[in-house]
Amino acid sequence: MTRGMISIDAERCKGCQLCSTVCPQQVIHMASDCLNAKGYHPAALIDPEQLCTGCAICAVICPDICITVYRETVPKQAHNGTQEAVR
Amino acid sequence: MLQVVAQPIMQTVYQRPECLTDHHTHYCPGCTHGIAHRLLAEAIDELGIRTQTVLVAPVGCSVFVYDYFNVDACVAAHGRAPAMATGLKRVLPDRMVITYQGDGDLVSIGAGEILHAAARGEHITTIFVNNAVYGMTGGQMAPTTLVGQKTTSSAQGRSVSSTGYPIRMSELLSSLDGTAYIVRRSLHDPASIRKAKKAILTALKVQQAGLGFGMVELLSTCPTNWGIAPDKALEWLETNMLPYYPVGDYKVVPEVAAL
Amino acid sequence: MTRELLKGNIAIAEAAVRAGLEAYFGYPITPQTELLEYLSVRMNELNRVFLQAESEVAAINMVYGAACTGVRVMTSSSSPGISLMQEGLSYIAGANLPCVVVDMMRGGPGLGNILPSQGDYFQITRSAGHGDYHPIVLAPASVQEAIDFTTLAFDLADQYRHLVILAADGQIGQMMEPAELPPMTEPRKTPPEWALRGAQDRPRNVISSLFMSGEAEEAHNIAIQKRLRKIKKTEPRWQEYNTDDAQLLVIAYGSAGRVAYSALEAARANGLKVGLMRPQTLWPFPEERLSELADRVEMCLVVEMNAGQMLEDVRLATGGQIPVQFYGRMGGIVPSSEEVLKAIETHYNHAAHHA
Numbered sequence: 001m002t003r004g005m006i007s008i009d010a011e012r013c014k015g016c017q018l019c020s021t022v023c024p025q026q027v028i029h030m031a032s033d034c035l036n037a038k039g040y041h042p043a044a045l046i047d048p049e050q051l052c053t054g055c056a057i058c059a060v061i062c063p064d065i066c067i068t069v070y071r072e073t074v075p076k077q078a079h080n081g082t083q084e085a086v087r
Numbered sequence: 088m089l090q091v092v093a094q095p096i097m098q099t100v101y102q103r104p105e106c107l108t109d110h111h112t113h114y115c116p117g118c119t120h121g122i123a124h125r126l127l128a129e130a131i132d133e134l135g136i137r138t139q140t141v142l143v144a145p146v147g148c149s150v151f152v153y154d155y156f157n158v159d160a161c162v163a164a165h166g167r168a169p170a171m172a173t174g175l176k177r178v179l180p181d182r183m184v185i186t187y188q189g190d191g192d193l194v195s196i197g198a199g200e201i202l203h204a205a206a207r208g209e210h211i212t213t214i215f216v217n218n219a220v221y222g223m224t225g226g227q228m229a230p231t232t233l234v235g236q237k238t239t240s241s242a243q244g245r246s247v248s249s250t251g252y253p254i255r256m257s258e259l260l261s262s263l264d265g266t267a268y269i270v271r272r273s274l275h276d277p278a279s280i281r282k283a284k285k286a287i288l289t290a291l292k293v294q295q296a297g298l299g300f301g302m303v304e305l306l307s308t309c310p311t312n313w314g315i316a317p318d319k320a321l322e323w324l325e326t327n328m329l330p331y332y333p334v335g336d337y338k339v340v341p342e343v344a345a346l
Numbered sequence: 347m348t349r350e351l352l353k354g355n356i357a358i359a360e361a362a363v364r365a366g367l368e369a370y371f372g373y374p375i376t377p378q379t380e381l382l383e384y385l386s387v388r389m390n391e392l393n394r395v396f397l398q399a400e401s402e403v404a405a406i407n408m409v410y411g412a413a414c415t416g417v418r419v420m421t422s423s424s425s426p427g428i429s430l431m432q433e434g435l436s437y438i439a440g441a442n443l444p445c446v447v448v449d450m451m452r453g454g455p456g457l458g459n460i461l462p463s464q465g466d467y468f469q470i471t472r473s474a475g476h477g478d479y480h481p482i483v484l485a486p487a488s489v490q491e492a493i494d495f496t497t498l499a500f501d502l503a504d505q506y507r508h509l510v511i512l513a514a515d516g517q518i519g520q521m522m523e524p525a526e527l528p529p530m531t532e533p534r535k536t537p538p539e540w541a542l543r544g545a546q547d548r549p550r551n552v553i554s555s556l557f558m559s560g561e562a563e564e565a566h567n568i569a570i571q572k573r574l575r576k577i578k579k580t581e582p583r584w585q586e587y588n589t590d591d592a593q594l595l596v597i598a599y600g601s602a603g604r605v606a607y608s609a610l611e612a613a614r615a616n617g618l619k620v621g622l623m624r625p626q627t628l629w630p631f632p633e634e635r636l637s638e639l640a641d642r643v644e645m646c647l648v649v650e651m652n653a654g655q656m657l658e659d660v661r662l663a664t665g666g667q668i669p670v671q672f673y674g675r676m677g678g679i680v681p682s683s684e685e686v687l688k689a690i691e692t693h694y695n696h697a698a699h700h701a
Binding site for chain 1: 093094095096097098099100101102103104107111112114115116117118119120121122124125276277280281310316317318321
């Protein structure tokens, strides 16, 4: 399985929980232990077992565009040995 | 010979669209206006038209849309965005002119303007966010409020005997020959959001190709004024709005296929 | 250039075209519709924008949109249509946009009739819809002045980034007179830097009349008031006839001003020391000059085609120094010079009797 990761702009988040609701791996949770400047519990990636696949569904539904999604890609072994990242 | 072993690297596959400003939006938590903004921004980025675009903001929750897009913008009088956009597009035929309007703005006070802009086949694109209430003013009944739906001005639930029936604007406008692309999409789940993105992209291409008036109606939530939590609001939309406002393509001229 | 026999509405339309008008949006309403009809042909000839809107509300908002691009833009209507346009005028005013609007006034209130009237004075001088604002209001009394004031309207609109209303009564729009049109000028090539053209190689422009914070809205209004004071100081225009030795000063504009001039001539012939002041700008009202004249005359007589609206500005300007009498006709009736002469004689003898 490709591995993925997300970063959440906690200050922009309004704690609406849409991302945590739709995440297929259920690895996004509301950070109940902290508040952002707006006074919301921001969403956070809690993924010890690295289940996130970088599917980006969370980013698709986030109304405040807080989420940047990364996906691990193994670069194809180019014939001359150089690394060439492929999507 | 030194054997290079391919190391996995993390690639950004999704990030904020370029043409959105850094402004934090004022929308309520879970309000799908934010999603509509992102889809429009992505489409503008993909078509590379940021510096060619003039955005006409309505009066309503999205009146501040000009703060969120890094494009030339103006604020129309309530309901008059299609007329304002007509004035802009007639003077600037080679620029992209987009109106972003809510249901109170477009279906109620602005019904005349949108109808005639469509009938004239104005080469503009309208993003029409339908959340079945007047959001900015605190959740009153709108012409799109469903029968029986409670709002702050239909406390007993919208009654047909006194306020008639909700208006299906996409179906109405699709009967006008000046229209080239009239579709309704929804923002209630990721799959629908992806389809909405395609529709917005197509609508902008319709304008670029000068095929006629284009509008994408986006069924949206209003958690605060519906009094429903954001995720449950998406479900409410699916259960209650979709049956009355079916998602679909209501007018697509043949040339759209070639875009 | 040569003088031609021109209908007022057509003269205004062509003068606008020659002033570099690039976009016109209007709606049919008597007594100004010929202006729209003429432009529907002429603007297309010149490959400029013409569109008949679905209503005056739509028309003024199309004008608002076009004005955002920095081009010279105009609409024309008559009293009921101008009432419909008030909100749009306020947005244009609040967005500091240059714009020219022709108001060919007709009988009111309500549907009224299509006869000439001056019943819109308050509606167009006191403000442009809601909010603190005064459009510049030009009041031609002949086809030639209608032409000259059209050119002037566009220049003032651009100079001050202000709304300018050309206010005439239906008679001026409908009548034909010999007049001379100005030479053709090409529309401006480079748009002003505030214009909306797409944020190419520059930060985005936003044109709006929305200022959520009280301080920002107040600052915005303070700037507008400052501009209004400047306009008030430099732009009042009027004509004076026989005011040097006048004992009774008639004040009248537009068609009422022409009728008053004929009455003035008759009165002078009868040996009455009567003068006439004919405001050409209804806003800024020539109050300073009127106040000076009020020091020298015994009495004022305001003649209008309404129930007395400019009358109030005359009272304000003369500050109670002298009595201000009024003679007006409503219902779209244009007073005859004989009627006005009789009114002059009545008040004149009355004043002499008491002098």
